[in-house]
Amino acid sequence: MTKLKSIRAFAVLAVAGGVAFGGAAQADENAELIVNGEIKLVTKTAAPDHLKDAVDTIYSGWLFRETGTQAMQMDDFVNPGMLDAEAGIELYNAVDGTEGKSCASCHGDIAEGMKGLRAVYPKWNEAAGEVRTMEMQVNDCRETRMGAEPYKYISREMGQIVSAVSLQSRGEPVNVAIDGPVAATWAQGKELYYTRTGILDLSCASCHEENYGNMIRADHLSQGQINGFPVYRLNNAKINQVHDRFKGCVRDTRAETYNPGSSEFIALELYVASRGNGLSVEGVSLRN
Ligand code: HEC
Numbered sequence: 600m601t602k603l604k605s606i607r608a609f610a611v612l613a614v615a616g617g618v619a620f621g622g623a624a625q626a627d628e629n630a631e632l633i634v635n636g637e638i639k640l641v642t643k644t645a646a647p648d649h650l651k652d653a654v655d656t657i658y659s660g661w662l663f664r665e666t667g668t669q670a671m672q673m674d675d676f677v678n679p680g681m682l683d684a685e686a687g688i689e690l691y692n693a694v695d696g697t698e699g700k701s702c703a704s705c706h707g708d709i710a711e712g713m714k715g716l717r718a719v720y721p722k723w724n725e726a727a728g729e730v731r732t733m734e735m736q737v738n739d740c741r742e743t744r745m746g747a748e749p750y751k752y753i754s755r756e757m758g759q760i761v762s763a764v765s766l767q768s769r770g771e772p773v774n775v776a777i778d779g780p781v782a783a784t785w786a787q788g789k790e791l792y793y794t795r796t797g798i799l800d801l802s803c804a805s806c807h808e809e810n811y812g813n814m815i816r817a818d819h820l821s822q823g824q825i826n827g828f829p830v831y832r833l834n835n836a837k838i839n840q841v842h843d844r845f846k847g848c849v850r851d852t853r854a855e856t857y858n859p860g861s862s863e864f865i866a867l868e869l870y871v872a873s874r875g876n877g878l879s880v881e882g883v884s885l886r887n
């Protein structure tokens with residue numbers, strides 16, 4: 600039933616947008632993502648157990664991009680997102696706030712201090728009793744440890760520092776926890792993922808679970824994974840954070856969207872991250 604309904608919804612979408620929704624365009628499933636000729640990333644692997652009823656295999660969005668775009672992510676000198684990651688490393692090392700500290704003052708060299716962290720975020724913070732995204736953790740350290748102003752949730756600086764932190768997990772498998780204290784948040788995120796909204800009556804699943812591999816407008820639909828985030832998008836020529844992308848996708852369904860940093864998007868991020876458990880963190884990836 601859901602399948603039929605989604606096909607109807609797509610017909611509506613095609614009419615509403617005056618655009619074509621087309622049949623399958625094959626991603627080259629055997630393309631290999633090897634960065635700088637040496638860092639081999641997992642872009643295709645068995646779905647995590649919690650997803651087995653829905654899909655067998657999970658794919659990085661990289662596999663759905665054109666060869667030229669794919670190639671740009673395979674060379675750090677060509678990937679424009681690496682400039683933002685470098686700017687993020689400078690922010691990490693810069694003293695800011697009333698305490699006269701930088702991130703490095705407490706966490707040491709970024710390659711050591713931030714290693715592996717991106718792979719397990721969003722994550723439960725016991726002291727605060729909340730699920731935290733990387734952006735929230737960065738701002739918490741800025742405010743409570745550095746006496747510095749928080750960055751705007753979606754901003755150039757936040758995108759840069761999260762890029763720098765994410766790069767320290769490049770190649771590590773996404774491995775967010777979905778049980779224990781985060782279970783309720785995860786369930787909320789799952790609910791949001793499957794809820795149809797907007798005048799087009801589409802859920803995340805309508806596009807990214809039921810139609811990945813198909814074309815929508817000029818876009819080759821992926822599974823909407825976030826293992827590659829933050830991503831540098833050629834379309835808007837900047838770093839895009841997870842909640843920015845969620846916002847754009849919700850808007851495409853002609854629905855009211857949640858705000859970046861809202862409890863709804865935090866829950867959705869945890870859930871979407873868990874759908875990618877097993878794919879490599881790509882650090883700063885490149886998309887169109
Ligand atoms: C004054 C010391 C201090 C400074 C400066 C500081 N932090 Fe932290 N940071 C901590 C402590 C202590 C924790 C662990 C407690 C917690 O989880 O809240 C932590 C936790 C973290 C974590 C989570 C680690 C994990 O295991 O999940 C990240 C990521 C992080 N900090 C990043 C940063 C960044 C980025 C900056 C600079 C914007 C920064 N921190 C500045 C003390 C600091």
Ligand code: HEC
Binds near residue numbers: 792804827849
């Ligand atoms: C109308 C179809 C549609 C819906 C509904 C939709 N998206 Fe998307 N989404 C796209 C398109 C098109 C792209 C760009 C091509 C791609 O990567 O799939 C995209 C890209 C993404 C990406 C980037 C993937 C990458 O590797 O760069 C994420 C993450 C994402 N969507 C998440 C979501 C979430 C979460 C929802 C539900 C709130 C959602 N999308 C709903 C069409 C949709």
